[in-house]
Amino acid sequence: MAQRVVLGLDAGGTSTRCAAVSADGAALGYGRAPGANTFSGDDPAAALEQALRGALAGLDSADVAHAVFGLAGASTGGGARAAGIAQAAWDRIGLPGGPVVTDDIAVAFASGTSGGTGAVLIAGTGAVAARVTGGAVQSRCDGHGWLLGDEGSAVWLALEGLRAGLAALDGRGGPTSLHTRIAARLEVPAGDSAALVRAAHTCRPAELGELAPAVTAAAGEGDAAAERIVADAAQRLLCSLAAAAPDAADGPVVLAGSILEGGPVADAVRAGLRERGAGAPLRAVDGAFGAAGLALRASGAPRGAHAALLRRAAAADGRSGPRPVP
Known part of the structure; x- marks a missing residue:
C-alpha cells in the first residue's frame, strides 16, 4: 500500500545527509553525499541530488508529500541561491513541486527537540x-x-x-x-x-x-x-x-x-x-532527521511524529533520546 513520505535534508560544508520518513516518524531511507557549500564554485546541487537518490532508493518518488532542506548559509544573504540549488537537485530527480528551504540552524534545533x-x-x-x-x-x-x-x-x-x-x-x-x-x-x-x-x-x-x-x-x-x-x-x-x-x-x-x-x-x-x-x-541527532521532523510538522503528520522520529534516531545512534516537548 502506498504511504506518504517526507524528506529531510541537511547540507553543510563537510557532508550532506537526507532521510526519508513515514508519516508516523519511522525512517524509510537514508542517503549521504559530500558537503554542499552554497558559496563555492563547485556544483552543490550534485551533492544534494546524490543524497536524495540514496534516501529514495527503493521508494516511489510519487509518494513524497513534503520536504524540508536545511542548507548552511541560507539565512545569511544566500537564501535565493540556496533555494535555486535545492530546486535544481529536486528537478534533476524529477520530483514534482519543490522543497521548503531553511537554514541549518533551524534544522539543528529541530534535531534536538520537537518543541518550537x-x-x-x-x-x-x-x-x-x-x-x-x-x-x-x-x-x-x-x-x-x-x-x-x-x-x-x-x-x-x-x-x-x-x-x-x-x-x-x-x-x-x-x-x-x-x-x-x-x-x-x-x-x-x-x-x-x-x-x-x-x-x-x-x-x-x-x-x-x-x-x-x-x-x-x-x-x-x-x-x-x-x-x-x-x-x-x-x-x-x-x-x-x-x-x-x-x-x-x-x-x-x-x-x-x-x-x-x-x-x-x-x-x-x-x-x-x-x-x-x-x-x-x-x-541533537543527525540533522537530516531534524529536517524531516520539520517536514512532518509542515505536512500535517500526527502530533508526536516529530518527537517519535527523534527518539528512534537517538536509539539507533546508541544514545538516550531527547526530551519530547508537547
Missing part, C-alpha cells in the same frame, strides 16, 4: 548560536565563516592549534606537541614549519576542521597549549550563546555539531551551562 522555542549552539566545521521561537530563528550570534568568526568551531580549533605549534617551532611560544600531532595528520615533517605552513594553506576549511581532534586529544593528555585553546573555545561558544539567548532557562538548549558531541570542549560547555543555571542540554 529554545536555543541552539552549533559547533562543527563552523559555529553559531541562536534563539529559536516558533520554529524560526529569532536572533543569532556568529556563524560568520572561518575567516571572520566561527569561534570555537573545528576550523577555529585547528587554526589555533596550528598557530600554537608554529609559535613553538620559531621560539615565540612554549613547548607543545601540537606541531607534531598536526604535522602527522598533514603528513609533513614535524619540525619543518615551512612544510606545515604549505600543507595548511592547501586545505579547504572543511579539511582544516579535520585537524581539530589533534588539538582536543592533546588537551586530553595534558598539553598546556592545547588545554588553553580548548578552554578558550568553550568560553567563546558560551559567549555566543549568551549573546543570542540571554535567558538560558527559557526553553531547552540544543547542542549540535561534532565538537559538541563529546570531548573536552563539550564537557566545558556543559559545565558552563550548569553555571548559568540552564537545564541539561539536549543533544
